[in-house]
Amino acid sequence: MITEKKILRLLFFLAIYLSCLNINAQNYPIVYQLKTYYSTSLTMRIDVVTQHLGKFILTPSRFWIGDNRPRKTVFCADDGRAIIYNRPETCRLISWEIPFFREPMEGLGGRSRGEYYFNNNQWLLKESNNFPRFENYPNALVCINPKNCVPLPEDKPINGELFLIWGKTPTTTYANNLKFNFFTDKLAESIDKQALLNKMVPHLEYLNKLFNYSNPNPIRVVMIAKNDGDFKDAGGTAADDAFLINYYVKNGQLMDNWEKNFIGIFLHEYVHIITPCNKYPRWACEGLADYYSYKALTNGKVNTKALKLWGKYKNIDPNYQLGLYAMDQRYKQTGSWAFYKLFYLKGASFWNELDLLLHKKNQNLDNFIPLITIDPSSKQIELPKAFTDKMIEILGEEDFKTLTHYYL
Numbered sequence: 001m002i003t004e005k006k007i008l009r010l011l012f013f014l015a016i017y018l019s020c021l022n023i024n025a026q027n028y029p030i031v032y033q034l035k036t037y038y039s040t041s042l043t044m045r046i047d048v049v050t051q052h053l054g055k056f057i058l059t060p061s062r063f064w065i066g067d068n069r070p071r072k073t074v075f076c077a078d079d080g081r082a083i084i085y086n087r088p089e090t091c092r093l094i095s096w097e098i099p100f101f102r103e104p105m106e107g108l109g110g111r112s113r114g115e116y117y118f119n120n121n122q123w124l125l126k127e128s129n130n131f132p133r134f135e136n137y138p139n140a141l142v143c144i145n146p147k148n149c150v151p152l153p154e155d156k157p158i159n160g161e162l163f164l165i166w167g168k169t170p171t172t173t174y175a176n177n178l179k180f181n182f183f184t185d186k187l188a189e190s191i192d193k194q195a196l197l198n199k200m201v202p203h204l205e206y207l208n209k210l211f212n213y214s215n216p217n218p219i220r221v222v223m224i225a226k227n228d229g230d231f232k233d234a235g236g237t238a239a240d241d242a243f244l245i246n247y248y249v250k251n252g253q254l255m256d257n258w259e260k261n262f263i264g265i266f267l268h269e270y271v272h273i274i275t276p277c278n279k280y281p282r283w284a285c286e287g288l289a290d291y292y293s294y295k296a297l298t299n300g301k302v303n304t305k306a307l308k309l310w311g312k313y314k315n316i317d318p319n320y321q322l323g324l325y326a327m328d329q330r331y332k333q334t335g336s337w338a339f340y341k342l343f344y345l346k347g348a349s350f351w352n353e354l355d356l357l358l359h360k361k362n363q364n365l366d367n368f369i370p371l372i373t374i375d376p377s378s379k380q381i382e383l384p385k386a387f388t389d390k391m392i393e394i395l396g397e398e399d400f401k402t403l404t405h406y407y408l
Contacts, residue, residue, distance in 0.1 A: 029053070030140035032131060032152065042100040042117050044125065047077075051092040057135035058085050058094075062155065063128040066335030067113050072096040072132055085132070098130055103185060107226035110236040110244040110265075120186040122167035124222070124244075127153070131162075153240065156278075156377070161239055165222055172218070173197045176204045179218040187254070188223045188247060196259070203267055203296040210292075210300075210366055213274040217241050221266075225249045236265045238272035245269055267293035275369075278376040283328045284383065286340075287347020288372075291355075294348070300366070302355050310349035323408050324350065328381045350407040354391070357403065361394050383408070 029052070035045040050056055060071050074083040076091035083089050100115045100123065108116055116124045133155050134140070140152040144166045153162050170181035173194045182193045207213070220242035228248045236245040247262045248255045255261075268289045277285035294305040314320050319338060322330070324347055331339040355365040371387040374380045391400045 028139050028141040028151070030134050030137050030152075031149075032140065032142045034125075034142070034144050036123075042102065044098045044100060044115070044123070045095055046098065046131075047093060047095045049093050053134070053137075055088045055090050056137075057088055058083050059133045059135050059155075060085060061127070061129050061131045061133065062153075062161065064113070064161065064335075065332065066337070067128045068335075069113070069129045072098075072130065074132060096132070098125065100125075103224075107246070107249060108185075108224045109226055110224060110246045118167070118185045118224075120168065120184075120189065122165055122183065122185075125164045127162040161237075163222075163237075163239055163242065163244065165220070170220070175201050176208055178204075178208075178215055180221055181218045182221050182223060184223040185225055187225050187249065187252070191223070191247075196262075199259075200263055200266065202299050203263075204270065206300045207267070207270060207274060207292065207296050210369075211271075211274045215241065219243075219273060221245060223247055223262075228255050236269040238269040241273065243269035243273060264293055264297070267296045271296075279373045281328065281374060281381050281383070282331070283324045283343045283347050283381070284372060286343035287324075287349075287351050288369075290344045290348035291351040294352075295355075302352075302359055302364075304352060304356070306345075306348035306352035307356075310345050313345055320346065325381050325408055346407060350403075353403060353407075357395055357399065363394055 030048060033047045033049075035047060058074060063069075071085065074094050074096045075081065076083055076089070077093040077095060078091055083091065083094055098115055100117045103116050103118045113126075113128070115126060115130070118124065131140075131142070131152060138155060141149050142152050142162070142164065143149040144164060148166060150162070150164070165183045168183070170183045171193045173180045173182060175197045180193075180197060184191070218241070222242070222244045224244060224246055226246040226248055228250045236243055238244075245262065245265050248258045271289040271292050272285075275288075279285070280288065291306050294303055295301070297303075297305075317338075319327075319330075320342060322342075324343070327339045327342050327346070330336070331343075351365065358365055358368075368387065368390060371384060371390055374384055388400070388404075395403075
């Protein structure tokens with residue numbers, strides 16, 4: 001049983017932690033404090049002091065579509081009872097547990113669900129389904145330890161979730177006036193991160209200029225091995241100033257072409273960092289990220305890589321004949337990767353073909369990206385009218401409708 005004296009002591013130390021971090025504690029009435037049991041048990045506990053809230057209402061955590069794990073069972077430390085979601089409760093401290101898995105032998109997909117303990121004593125925790133929220137308390141802080149606290153993102157439809165990694169000091173590198181902190185599993189510790197980043201400098205310069213991007217905060221990059229050929233959840237995922245990304249291995253060794261594949265995925269996730277997905281329809285966002293990862297490789301010169309990939313795979317599955325709007329709806333209904341992956345293939349091909357048509361008119365898709373943005377709070381799937389009107393003006397109604405009839 002946690003006593004009142006212990007709770008007050010915890011509140012006192014949390015206040016010290018926040019002041020040391022130059023964070024105004026008054027702005028964060030909710031503090032999620034992570035507690036590691038033992039690495040052998042692979043269990044994490046989260047404590048939240050709630051004594052100062054009086055009555056509170058606990059609401060479910062944000063989660064990715066397709067993450068069907070049950071809600072966390074949350075307990076009141078006063079008497080051990082379970083806290084009921086969406087109803088007023090009173091308790092001095094609440095807690096819940098999060099199980100972690102060991103990094104599997106076949107590697108860990110960048111888009112995988114679940115929490116993991118790496119083979120070099122690092123912990124990876126994702127927000128999805130792990131952080132119940134408090135009604136009427138939008139500002140919250142997550143503290144891994146006294147020197148590592150980060151704000152929990154706003155409680156809005158999830159586009160890029162918070163994820164945390166800790167246990168080892170990252171490798172710090174620099175490029176284009178940006179700071180990158182690399183976290184890796186054991187095999188990637190020997191990779192020269194600065195040399196790897198140096199090869200991407202012209203690509204990053206193009207993207208930074210295109211999206212007018214600068215950032216005073218370090219960008220966290222988590223490199224995780226994944227066996228070649230096991231692509232179900234491979235790739236990457238991006239959040240605020242951070243992304244997870246796979247590099248490919250075979251029989252525990254780096255693949256010959258791992259660097260080329262890694263850079264391609266890196267650039268895709270980097271686009272998500274500099275222009276978040278909530279600014280565009282979901283299918284458009286992923287298609288743009290893939291197309292501009294290819295265009296960045298040629299430093300802004302238009303190419304046909306996305307079109308060629310779509311031509312290679314378009315007849316594999318009848319679902320591929322669906323328009324991108326219908327694919328987006330199906331994904332929202334099912335959460336299925338079978339539909340989501342088409343945003344990359346067919347979506348990128350749409351932007352590629354549109355860019356080629358624009359170049360024939362001495363125009364460039366780069367100049368019209370601001371017209372694609374939507375209200376982040378909307379669930380809009382269609383391209384904005386301002387964008388379609390501009391495309392019709394440049395390309396002509398017949399050519400643009402032919403393109404959209406095939407893709408959209």
